[in-house]
Amino acid sequence: MTNLLRFRALDERDINKETFVEPWPEAGLTVADSPYDPQPSLRIEAGRVVELDGRLEADFDTLDTFIARHGIDLTVAPEAMALDSLQFAHMLADINIPRKTLLRLATGCTPAKLVDIMRHMNVLEMMNGLSKMRVRRVPANQAHVTNRRENPALLAADAAEAALRGFSEIETTVGVARAAPFNALAILVGAQTGRGGVMTQCAVEEALGLRLAMKGLTTYAETLSVYGTEQAFVDGDDSPWSKGFLASAYASRGVKVRFTSGTGSEALMGSAEQRSMLYLEARCLCVTRGAGSQGVQNGSISCIALPESLPGGVRAVLAENLMASMLGLEVASGNDALASHSAIRKSAKLMLQFIPGTDFIFSGYSAVPRRDNMFGGGNFDSDDLDDYAVLQRDMQIDGGTRSISEAEAAEIRRAGAQAIQAVYAELGFPTISDGEVEAAVVAHSSDDMPARDIVPDLAAADAFLAGDRSVMDVVAALARRGFAQTAENLLTMGRQRIAGDYLQPAAIFDRDFVVKSAINDPNDYNGPGTGYRVSGARWDEIANIRQAKSPRDFIADRLGLPIDGLDPYGPAKRGGHTEVVVAIGPAFGRIITQTIGGIPHEDVLKAVLTGIAEEGLIGRIVRIWHSSDCAEIGHVGAQLSGSGIAIGIQSRGTSIIHRVDLARLNNLELFSQSPSMTVDTYRAMGRNAARYAAKKITTPVPVTVDNWARLRLIVKTALLHRKETEEIRQLPPEALRFDWEPEV
Amino acid sequence: MPTYPLYSDPHADLHTASGRVLGDVTVAATVAGEITLDDLQINKAALQAQAEIARQAGYDQLAQNLARAAELTVxxxxxxxxxxxxxxxxxxxxxxxxxxxxxxxxxxxxxxxxxxxxxxxxxxxxxxxxxxxxxx
Incomplete structure (x- = not known):
């Protein structure tokens, strides 16, 4: 085979570290449209479902039974099932059909019906549907805060920073299960230091998670996993009923719950029953809603690489999100686990949730470096925070975060780490030293932390979990040590449990610690001019990323006093045939005195004149007043040149060699890459111009091509050009005398 | 019926399951050791109110879950x-x-x-x- 070098370059690309396979329905490896997927059907007799998606009641598995009893509104079902799926899809995509209409109809759909609707929709239509069906009016975001060493000071510092960055929820987990109570405590204290009202959770085994919540160490629970086949469900050590009971148990303690599901999990667990990933996810969602969960974390989550290995995988993941929101479920839409080696692919995939906006765009944006992310996560991590802030700014989209300054970060990280230090000291937990606190303030990852003995931490965590002490002792500890605001915020989270407002769909607390949910902030998007729009103070915040600066002083260092010895002596006339005209722009050498690359204009003139002299000709300087355009400066210069050859130079350094008989926009040589130019380039330019004037054979001056320069310097370029344009006068070209002679 | 959010509705008359008025759950009282974890327990009435709010907003299954939760508060x-x-x-x-x-x-x-x-x-x-x- 011929070895094509371009293909070797392609082979090296990040995208080719991924696995791509062809569908294999028998193994569950198809994202949608398995030939074994059932057709939608629903038969109701005497108020009882006797057939569901082609299966008779006698053959129902646990999921079918649960969905039939709890997951479908039988009063709406006949109407919903009779509605043509294509028409249903139209209604979803149509901004004029209100969310409420679709919410009602969706409650009467079977899982196969939901999938059948998705079949008719492309990603753009799904995104349109999602922006309408999202539960909460304002999108939000969730952060992951973990570290490999379970360091409490670092957890608290990272949680505090994540809270300040605008994340509405923070999730942690453990490397060692026994660390759970302390990790939950660290992010709780850190988050409430960063901003009161940020909800926190710790992903662990279900019963342990419930114990943490009951101690007041977490304020919500997300990882109540459900699966689309009976076998996978049982392998997950639950049934729809035990999950439903668990949801009620959490709610009975005023704790918010979100279920978790996602395409690919059943295939990964070896029990997909030949069904497509999307159909199994539709079953999960009907179970989730039937169990009374207010929401779901879906979008393939930790299995994301599996649907992404298959054709249409990313589309199917969006379809999952949309189906969930149709069912009135809050959606935390994935984008958490590592989904791609390729920055292009991961960013493109994100757009499907980022642009429409979901209740939580990430179900875990890694606020720590991905090597510290214990969820196997970090598709976007702390190193991508500025990129993410720029994406929000570029598209005027509220992605649920804001850019903060280094000083703000340092202050809040120190406050978070000191708060957990105080709690440990007050409650007699293993000491967190001042050195650890300071290390946590500046740390990028847990590698930057001093060693800490985890054994006493785990022993103390065991005792804390087993004993009677709870979040109330933490509140008291903080108050006694002078952390009044953190103590108040922690207790307010506790007081909110007594009201239970945040049990309603898609609830978060805003910056004023006021609950926002489907009840008081429902999504009311119905096309342009409606729904949530980024504006006002929030838009200013998104626009004002930490790197943004005033452009007003961008070119200050390129301005200066007029060149000494460069003086006008009247209108320019046509000269003799041994000259080359050096035509300069209106601001050159008098207002602007350096090129964009920082070469003093005086040196530019000297270099050009030297080059001309080296070929035995004379350079004559002329200022063009009526134009700042490089071609025009050179063109007019050529009309005045006795040899017919001129060099035109703009103040920013862009130059041209022109000839009298050429059209204005034509040229002999163009030097458009002004930032790359050196004094030698200008000298060579002078030489070549003289050679053209002498009609010698001439090789064009080699120029450095730096395609990034334009990208880097475009604002400066625009401002320098604006300055030159300001100096335009309706005056004829002016002759200049330069009090300097080239030494040749 | 109290209005959502109950937390900021003075008519909601929120009490903890232990019978304490919400306004009494303060940091000072916590430091004084007067408040225990049981005082952060939502009571049956508040959960029933939330269930009704969910039902009226069209979230029937969530309402049913909150009704189960109301029973489990004790x-x-x-x-x-x-x-x-x-x-x-x-x-x-x-x-x-x-x-x-x-x-x-x-x-x-x-x-x-x-x-x-x-x-x-x-x-x-x-x-x-x-x-x-x-x-x-």
Missing amino acids: VPRAEIIDMYQQLRPGRSSHAELIALATRLENVYAAPICGAFVREAAQVYLERNMLRRPPAF
Whole structure:
């Protein structure tokens, strides 16, 4: 085979570290449209479902039974099932059909019906549907805060920073299960230091998670996993009923719950029953809603690489999100686990949730470096925070975060780490030293932390979990040590449990610690001019990323006093045939005195004149007043040149060699890459111009091509050009005398 | 009916399950040792109010979950965790699940939860999800 070098370059690309396979329905490896997927059907007799998606009641598995009893509104079902799926899809995509209409109809759909609707929709239509069906009016975001060493000071510092960055929820987990109570405590204290009202959770085994919540160490629970086949469900050590009971148990303690599901999990667990990933996810969602969960974390989550290995995988993941929101479920839409080696692919995939906006765009944006992310996560991590802030700014989209300054970060990280230090000291937990606190303030990852003995931490965590002490002792500890605001915020989270407002769909607390949910902030998007729009103070915040600066002083260092010895002596006339005209722009050498690359204009003139002299000709300087355009400066210069050859130079350094008989926009040589130019380039330019004037054979001056320069310097370029344009006068070209002679 | 959010509705008359007025749950009282974890326990009435709010907004299944939760507010923490464990697949016999349902109904006046557990007991029986002797 011929070895094509371009293909070797392609082979090296990040995208080719991924696995791509062809569908294999028998193994569950198809994202949608398995030939074994059932057709939608629903038969109701005497108020009882006797057939569901082609299966008779006698053959129902646990999921079918649960969905039939709890997951479908039988009063709406006949109407919903009779509605043509294509028409249903139209209604979803149509901004004029209100969310409420679709919410009602969706409650009467079977899982196969939901999938059948998705079949008719492309990603753009799904995104349109999602922006309408999202539960909460304002999108939000969730952060992951973990570290490999379970360091409490670092957890608290990272949680505090994540809270300040605008994340509405923070999730942690453990490397060692026994660390759970302390990790939950660290992010709780850190988050409430960063901003009161940020909800926190710790992903662990279900019963342990419930114990943490009951101690007041977490304020919500997300990882109540459900699966689309009976076998996978049982392998997950639950049934729809035990999950439903668990949801009620959490709610009975005023704790918010979100279920978790996602395409690919059943295939990964070896029990997909030949069904497509999307159909199994539709079953999960009907179970989730039937169990009374207010929401779901879906979008393939930790299995994301599996649907992404298959054709249409990313589309199917969006379809999952949309189906969930149709069912009135809050959606935390994935984008958490590592989904791609390729920055292009991961960013493109994100757009499907980022642009429409979901209740939580990430179900875990890694606020720590991905090597510290214990969820196997970090598709976007702390190193991508500025990129993410720029994406929000570029598209005027509220992605649920804001850019903060280094000083703000340092202050809040120190406050978070000191708060957990105080709690440990007050409650007699293993000491967190001042050195650890300071290390946590500046740390990028847990590698930057001093060693800490985890054994006493785990022993103390065991005792804390087993004993009677709870979040109330933490509140008291903080108050006694002078952390009044953190103590108040922690207790307010506790007081909110007594009201239970945040049990309603898609609830978060805003910056004023006021609950926002489907009840008081429902999504009311119905096309342009409606729904949530980024504006006002929030838009200013998104626009004002930490790197943004005033452009007003961008070119200050390129301005200066007029060149000494460069003086006008009247209108320019046509000269003799041994000259080359050096035509300069209106601001050159008098207002602007350096090129964009920082070469003093005086040196530019000297270099050009030297080059001309080296070929035995004379350079004559002329200022063009009526134009700042490089071609025009050179063109007019050529009309005045006795040899017919001129060099035109703009103040920013862009130059041209022109000839009298050429059209204005034509040229002999163009030097458009002004930032790359050196004094030698200008000298060579002078030489070549003289050679053209002498009609010698001439090789064009080699120029450095730096395609990034334009990208880097475009604002400066625009401002320098604006300055030159300001100096335009309706005056004829002016002759200049330069009090300097080239030494040749 | 109180208006949402209940937290900021003075008419909601929020009390903890221990009978304390919400306004009494303060940091000062916590430091003084007057407030315990039980004072952060939502009561049945508040959950029933939230269930009604959910129902009126069209979230029927969530409302049903909150109604179950309202019943469970009186079940002690440790026992709730234990009840959940019993409901997990392969943990209980049919009779044990029926006993759990009966306990919910009779001891905790939790008929919705009781019916939910009874339904599970029947399905577990049909789908072979009751406790079995160890495979090996």
